[in-house]
Amino acid sequence: MKLNLGCGNYKMDGFVNVDKFAYCEPDEVVDLEVFPWPWADNAVDEVVMSHVLEHLGQETEVYFGIIKELYRVCADGAEVRIAVPHPRHDDFLNDPTHVRAVTVEALAMFSKKACDEFVAQKAANTPLAHILEVDFEMEDMKFTLEQPWLSKVQSGAMGDTDLLLAIRQHNNVIKETSVKLRVHK
Template identity: 55%
Template structure:
Protein backbone atom coordinates (compact mmCIF):
# COMPACT_ATOMS: atom_id res chain seq x y z
CA UNK A 1 0.00 0.00 0.00
CA UNK A 2 1.42 3.36 -0.97
CA UNK A 3 2.22 5.63 1.97
CA UNK A 4 2.36 2.75 4.46
CA UNK A 5 5.13 0.60 5.87
CA UNK A 6 4.31 -2.76 4.29
CA UNK A 7 5.40 -5.72 6.37
CA UNK A 8 5.63 -9.42 5.59
CA UNK A 9 7.46 -12.39 7.02
CA UNK A 10 8.47 -13.49 3.53
CA UNK A 11 11.06 -11.41 1.67
CA UNK A 12 9.74 -12.90 -1.60
CA UNK A 13 6.65 -10.68 -1.31
CA UNK A 14 8.94 -7.60 -1.44
CA UNK A 15 7.70 -5.80 1.70
CA UNK A 16 9.20 -2.55 2.97
CA UNK A 17 10.25 -4.46 6.09
CA UNK A 18 10.66 -8.19 6.60
CA UNK A 19 9.16 -8.84 10.04
CA UNK A 20 7.74 -12.00 11.59
CA UNK A 21 4.76 -10.64 13.52
CA UNK A 22 4.80 -13.72 15.76
CA UNK A 23 8.32 -12.83 16.95
CA UNK A 24 7.83 -10.52 19.90
CA UNK A 25 8.51 -7.73 20.63
CA UNK A 26 7.97 -5.96 17.34
CA UNK A 27 10.68 -3.58 16.09
CA UNK A 28 8.59 -0.39 16.29
CA UNK A 29 8.51 2.13 19.15
CA UNK A 30 5.63 2.54 21.59
CA UNK A 31 2.79 4.68 20.24
CA UNK A 32 4.34 4.99 16.79
CA UNK A 33 1.34 3.85 14.69
CA UNK A 34 -1.54 6.17 13.91
CA UNK A 35 -3.20 3.46 11.81
CA UNK A 36 -2.68 -0.24 11.15
CA UNK A 37 -4.16 -2.36 8.37
CA UNK A 38 -4.10 -6.13 8.77
CA UNK A 39 -5.61 -7.38 5.51
CA UNK A 40 -5.80 -11.17 5.48
CA UNK A 41 -3.04 -11.35 8.08
CA UNK A 42 -4.45 -11.98 11.55
CA UNK A 43 -6.01 -15.36 10.71
CA UNK A 44 -2.49 -16.62 9.90
CA UNK A 45 -1.01 -15.64 13.28
CA UNK A 46 -1.08 -17.01 16.79
CA UNK A 47 -1.98 -20.69 16.55
CA UNK A 48 -0.86 -20.82 20.19
CA UNK A 49 -3.06 -18.69 22.41
CA UNK A 50 -0.08 -17.13 24.20
CA UNK A 51 1.37 -15.97 20.86
CA UNK A 52 -1.98 -14.55 19.71
CA UNK A 53 -2.45 -12.64 22.96
CA UNK A 54 1.15 -11.39 22.71
CA UNK A 55 0.38 -10.08 19.21
CA UNK A 56 -2.65 -8.20 20.56
CA UNK A 57 -0.48 -6.69 23.31
CA UNK A 58 2.17 -5.65 20.77
CA UNK A 59 -0.47 -4.16 18.49
CA UNK A 60 -1.75 -2.09 21.41
CA UNK A 61 1.78 -1.07 22.40
CA UNK A 62 2.68 0.29 18.96
CA UNK A 63 -0.65 2.11 18.49
CA UNK A 64 -1.01 5.68 19.65
CA UNK A 65 -4.19 6.81 21.34
CA UNK A 66 -7.00 6.86 18.79
CA UNK A 67 -5.12 4.74 16.24
CA UNK A 68 -7.45 3.00 13.83
CA UNK A 69 -6.83 -0.71 13.30
CA UNK A 70 -8.55 -2.18 10.24
CA UNK A 71 -8.69 -5.96 10.18
CA UNK A 72 -10.00 -7.86 7.15
CA UNK A 73 -10.32 -11.63 7.42
CA UNK A 74 -12.13 -14.48 5.71
CA UNK A 75 -15.27 -15.51 7.54
CA UNK A 76 -14.47 -18.59 9.68
CA UNK A 77 -17.43 -20.50 8.23
CA UNK A 78 -16.44 -19.90 4.61
CA UNK A 79 -14.44 -22.29 2.44
CA UNK A 80 -11.86 -19.53 1.89
CA UNK A 81 -11.01 -19.83 5.59
CA UNK A 82 -11.47 -23.58 5.94
CA UNK A 83 -9.49 -24.66 2.87
CA UNK A 84 -6.28 -22.73 3.58
CA UNK A 85 -3.98 -24.76 5.85
CA UNK A 86 -2.12 -21.58 6.85
CA UNK A 87 -5.24 -20.20 8.55
CA UNK A 88 -4.71 -20.98 12.22
CA UNK A 89 -7.26 -18.85 14.05
CA UNK A 90 -10.81 -17.66 13.32
CA UNK A 91 -11.17 -13.90 13.83
CA UNK A 92 -14.61 -12.53 14.65
CA UNK A 93 -15.95 -9.17 15.83
CA UNK A 94 -17.14 -10.85 19.03
CA UNK A 95 -13.68 -12.27 19.69
CA UNK A 96 -12.02 -8.90 19.14
CA UNK A 97 -14.56 -7.23 21.41
CA UNK A 98 -12.95 -9.14 24.30
CA UNK A 99 -10.11 -6.60 23.97
CA UNK A 100 -12.42 -3.67 24.81
CA UNK A 101 -12.04 -2.46 28.38
CA UNK A 102 -15.49 -0.84 28.40
CA UNK A 103 -17.17 -4.02 27.17
CA UNK A 104 -15.28 -6.17 29.69
CA UNK A 105 -16.40 -3.90 32.53
CA UNK A 106 -20.02 -4.08 31.27
CA UNK A 107 -19.84 -7.87 31.16
CA UNK A 108 -18.33 -8.06 34.65
CA UNK A 109 -21.09 -5.83 36.02
CA UNK A 110 -23.74 -8.01 34.33
CA UNK A 111 -22.13 -11.21 35.60
CA UNK A 112 -21.43 -12.49 32.09
CA UNK A 113 -19.01 -15.34 31.56
CA UNK A 114 -17.02 -13.53 28.81
CA UNK A 115 -13.27 -13.62 29.44
CA UNK A 116 -12.20 -10.03 30.28
CA UNK A 117 -9.08 -10.16 28.13
CA UNK A 118 -8.76 -6.38 27.92
CA UNK A 119 -8.40 -6.26 31.69
CA UNK A 120 -6.02 -9.21 31.90
CA UNK A 121 -3.78 -7.94 29.09
CA UNK A 122 -4.09 -4.21 29.90
CA UNK A 123 -5.19 -3.37 26.36
CA UNK A 124 -8.18 -1.40 25.12
CA UNK A 125 -9.54 -1.57 21.59
CA UNK A 126 -13.00 -0.11 21.00
CA UNK A 127 -15.01 -1.75 18.23
CA UNK A 128 -15.86 0.97 15.70
CA UNK A 129 -17.48 -0.89 12.82
CA UNK A 130 -18.05 -4.24 11.18
CA UNK A 131 -18.60 -4.71 7.45
CA UNK A 132 -19.35 -8.04 5.82
CA UNK A 133 -18.95 -9.10 2.21
CA UNK A 134 -21.43 -11.82 1.30
CA UNK A 135 -20.33 -14.77 -0.80
CA UNK A 136 -20.84 -14.29 -4.57
CA UNK A 137 -23.99 -16.46 -4.55
CA UNK A 138 -25.56 -14.25 -1.88
CA UNK A 139 -24.41 -11.01 -3.55
CA UNK A 140 -26.09 -12.19 -6.76
CA UNK A 141 -29.28 -13.06 -4.86
CA UNK A 142 -29.30 -9.57 -3.30
CA UNK A 143 -28.74 -7.95 -6.72
CA UNK A 144 -31.69 -9.89 -8.17
CA UNK A 145 -33.91 -8.82 -5.24
CA UNK A 146 -34.21 -12.42 -4.00
CA UNK A 147 -32.54 -11.75 -0.65
CA UNK A 148 -31.90 -8.87 1.71
CA UNK A 149 -29.00 -8.02 3.99
CA UNK A 150 -31.13 -9.33 6.86
CA UNK A 151 -31.56 -12.65 5.03
CA UNK A 152 -27.77 -12.86 4.68
CA UNK A 153 -27.24 -12.24 8.39
CA UNK A 154 -29.85 -14.83 9.37
CA UNK A 155 -28.44 -17.41 6.95
CA UNK A 156 -24.90 -16.78 8.21
CA UNK A 157 -25.93 -18.04 11.65
CA UNK A 158 -27.14 -21.32 10.14
CA UNK A 159 -25.03 -22.08 7.07
CA UNK A 160 -21.47 -22.04 5.76
CA UNK A 161 -20.36 -19.97 2.74
CA UNK A 162 -22.76 -17.08 3.30
CA UNK A 163 -20.24 -14.40 4.31
CA UNK A 164 -16.92 -14.41 2.42
CA UNK A 165 -15.02 -11.85 4.47
CA UNK A 166 -15.37 -9.44 7.35
CA UNK A 167 -13.71 -6.08 7.95
CA UNK A 168 -13.54 -4.96 11.56
CA UNK A 169 -12.34 -1.51 12.56
CA UNK A 170 -10.99 -1.00 16.07
CA UNK A 171 -9.75 2.16 17.78
CA UNK A 172 -6.93 2.05 20.33
CA UNK A 173 -7.96 3.71 23.58
CA UNK A 174 -5.04 4.80 25.75
CA UNK A 175 -5.17 6.78 28.97
CA UNK A 176 -3.76 10.30 28.88
Protein backbone atom coordinates (compact mmCIF):
# COMPACT_ATOMS: atom_id res chain seq x y z
CA MET A 1 0.00 0.00 0.00
CA LYS A 2 1.15 3.56 -0.77
CA LEU A 3 -0.16 6.61 1.11
CA ASN A 4 -0.32 10.23 -0.01
CA LEU A 5 -1.04 11.88 3.36
CA GLY A 6 -2.63 15.33 3.43
CA CYS A 7 -3.19 15.06 -0.31
CA GLY A 8 -5.34 18.18 -0.77
CA ASN A 9 -6.03 18.54 -4.47
CA TYR A 10 -2.72 16.83 -5.35
CA LYS A 11 -3.86 13.24 -5.97
CA MET A 12 -1.34 10.55 -6.90
CA ASP A 13 -2.14 7.50 -9.05
CA GLY A 14 -1.44 4.21 -7.29
CA PHE A 15 -1.63 5.84 -3.86
CA VAL A 16 -4.40 5.98 -1.26
CA ASN A 17 -4.96 9.74 -1.14
CA VAL A 18 -5.79 10.83 2.40
CA ASP A 19 -6.94 14.14 3.85
CA LYS A 20 -8.73 15.48 6.92
CA PHE A 21 -11.20 17.41 4.75
CA ALA A 22 -13.75 15.85 2.40
CA TYR A 23 -13.82 18.98 0.19
CA CYS A 24 -10.86 17.72 -1.82
CA GLU A 25 -12.49 14.28 -2.32
CA PRO A 26 -9.69 12.10 -0.92
CA ASP A 27 -9.90 8.30 -1.12
CA GLU A 28 -10.04 8.29 2.70
CA VAL A 29 -10.97 11.08 5.10
CA VAL A 30 -8.59 10.73 8.05
CA ASP A 31 -7.47 13.22 10.70
CA LEU A 32 -3.78 12.42 11.10
CA GLU A 33 -3.77 14.03 14.55
CA VAL A 34 -6.18 11.36 15.84
CA PHE A 35 -4.70 8.00 16.86
CA PRO A 36 -4.50 5.20 16.01
CA TRP A 37 -4.38 5.69 12.25
CA PRO A 38 -6.72 3.30 10.37
CA TRP A 39 -3.98 1.20 8.75
CA ALA A 40 -2.42 -2.04 10.00
CA ASP A 41 1.13 -2.42 11.30
CA ASN A 42 3.73 -2.74 8.50
CA ALA A 43 1.07 -2.28 5.77
CA VAL A 44 2.69 0.59 3.88
CA ASP A 45 5.66 0.57 1.45
CA GLU A 46 5.68 4.21 0.39
CA VAL A 47 4.47 7.47 1.94
CA VAL A 48 4.34 10.96 0.47
CA MET A 49 3.77 13.97 2.75
CA SER A 50 3.99 17.05 0.57
CA HIS A 51 3.59 20.29 2.51
CA VAL A 52 1.67 18.57 5.31
CA LEU A 53 3.97 17.96 8.28
CA GLU A 54 4.25 21.67 9.05
CA HIS A 55 0.45 21.69 9.54
CA LEU A 56 0.51 18.88 12.11
CA GLY A 57 1.36 18.46 15.77
CA GLN A 58 1.35 21.92 17.28
CA GLU A 59 1.48 20.06 20.60
CA THR A 60 4.76 18.14 20.79
CA GLU A 61 3.07 14.98 22.12
CA VAL A 62 0.71 14.98 19.10
CA TYR A 63 3.67 15.48 16.74
CA PHE A 64 5.44 12.52 18.37
CA GLY A 65 2.20 10.50 18.00
CA ILE A 66 2.23 11.22 14.25
CA ILE A 67 5.86 10.11 13.96
CA LYS A 68 5.12 6.92 15.92
CA GLU A 69 2.03 6.11 13.82
CA LEU A 70 4.00 6.75 10.61
CA TYR A 71 6.61 4.26 11.84
CA ARG A 72 4.03 1.69 12.96
CA VAL A 73 2.14 1.53 9.63
CA CYS A 74 5.33 1.42 7.52
CA ALA A 75 6.97 -1.87 6.57
CA ASP A 76 10.69 -2.44 7.05
CA GLY A 77 12.42 -0.69 4.11
CA ALA A 78 9.47 1.61 3.36
CA GLU A 79 10.27 4.96 1.74
CA VAL A 80 8.90 8.20 3.19
CA ARG A 81 9.19 11.37 1.11
CA ILE A 82 8.57 14.64 2.92
CA ALA A 83 8.54 18.18 1.53
CA VAL A 84 8.13 21.24 3.76
CA PRO A 85 8.54 25.00 3.43
CA HIS A 86 11.71 26.29 5.09
CA PRO A 87 10.78 27.87 8.44
CA ARG A 88 12.72 31.03 7.59
CA HIS A 89 10.92 31.52 4.28
CA ASP A 90 7.88 33.83 4.04
CA ASP A 91 5.88 30.86 2.68
CA PHE A 92 6.12 29.34 6.15
CA LEU A 93 5.29 32.55 8.04
CA ASN A 94 2.37 33.62 5.85
CA ASP A 95 0.11 30.59 6.42
CA PRO A 96 -1.75 30.61 9.78
CA THR A 97 -2.25 26.83 9.54
CA HIS A 98 1.52 26.25 9.71
CA VAL A 99 2.06 25.21 13.33
CA ARG A 100 5.48 23.49 13.35
CA ALA A 101 8.91 24.27 11.92
CA VAL A 102 10.29 21.12 10.25
CA THR A 103 13.99 21.07 9.37
CA VAL A 104 16.44 18.46 8.11
CA GLU A 105 18.15 18.50 11.49
CA ALA A 106 14.85 17.97 13.33
CA LEU A 107 13.93 15.01 11.10
CA ALA A 108 17.40 13.51 11.65
CA MET A 109 16.51 13.16 15.33
CA PHE A 110 14.17 10.30 14.31
CA SER A 111 17.16 8.28 12.96
CA LYS A 112 18.83 5.84 15.39
CA LYS A 113 22.12 6.17 13.48
CA ALA A 114 22.04 9.97 13.83
CA CYS A 115 21.08 9.69 17.51
CA ASP A 116 24.02 7.32 18.13
CA GLU A 117 26.30 9.94 16.55
CA PHE A 118 24.87 12.66 18.84
CA VAL A 119 25.61 10.45 21.85
CA ALA A 120 29.15 9.60 20.62
CA GLN A 121 29.85 13.31 20.12
CA LYS A 122 28.34 14.14 23.52
CA ALA A 123 26.00 16.53 21.64
CA ALA A 124 23.04 17.97 23.53
CA ASN A 125 20.45 16.66 21.02
CA THR A 126 17.73 14.51 22.57
CA PRO A 127 18.05 10.97 21.11
CA LEU A 128 14.41 10.96 19.99
CA ALA A 129 14.65 7.85 17.78
CA HIS A 130 15.57 5.76 20.83
CA ILE A 131 13.05 7.44 23.11
CA LEU A 132 10.15 7.07 20.64
CA GLU A 133 11.39 3.68 19.35
CA VAL A 134 11.36 4.75 15.70
CA ASP A 135 14.09 4.64 13.05
CA PHE A 136 13.88 6.76 9.89
CA GLU A 137 17.29 6.97 8.22
CA MET A 138 17.77 10.01 6.03
CA GLU A 139 18.85 8.78 2.59
CA ASP A 140 18.58 12.01 0.64
CA MET A 141 17.86 15.69 1.13
CA LYS A 142 17.39 18.57 -1.26
CA PHE A 143 17.00 22.32 -0.84
CA THR A 144 15.06 24.36 -3.40
CA LEU A 145 16.64 27.81 -3.41
CA GLU A 146 14.78 31.11 -3.73
CA GLN A 147 15.93 33.88 -6.05
CA PRO A 148 18.34 35.65 -6.25
CA TRP A 149 20.29 32.89 -4.47
CA LEU A 150 19.39 30.25 -7.07
CA SER A 151 20.80 32.30 -9.96
CA LYS A 152 23.94 33.15 -7.97
CA VAL A 153 24.61 29.45 -7.35
CA GLN A 154 23.72 28.41 -10.90
CA SER A 155 26.01 31.05 -12.43
CA GLY A 156 28.89 30.03 -10.16
CA ALA A 157 28.95 33.48 -8.51
CA MET A 158 28.25 31.83 -5.14
CA GLY A 159 30.00 28.73 -3.81
CA ASP A 160 28.97 26.27 -1.11
CA THR A 161 30.67 28.11 1.77
CA ASP A 162 28.99 31.42 0.97
CA LEU A 163 25.65 29.69 0.43
CA LEU A 164 25.85 28.03 3.86
CA LEU A 165 26.63 31.43 5.38
CA ALA A 166 23.67 33.00 3.53
CA ILE A 167 21.35 30.26 4.79
CA ARG A 168 22.41 31.07 8.36
CA GLN A 169 22.27 34.85 8.01
CA HIS A 170 19.27 35.57 5.77
CA ASN A 171 15.60 34.77 5.41
CA ASN A 172 14.10 33.53 2.12
CA VAL A 173 17.18 31.64 0.92
CA ILE A 174 15.69 28.14 0.97
CA LYS A 175 12.10 27.91 -0.27
CA GLU A 176 11.50 24.19 0.23
CA THR A 177 13.24 21.26 1.89
CA SER A 178 12.68 17.71 0.57
CA VAL A 179 13.92 14.56 2.25
CA LYS A 180 13.76 10.85 1.55
CA LEU A 181 13.64 8.68 4.67
CA ARG A 182 14.09 4.89 4.86
CA VAL A 183 12.26 2.96 7.57
CA HIS A 184 14.36 0.45 9.54
CA LYS A 185 12.59 -2.10 11.71
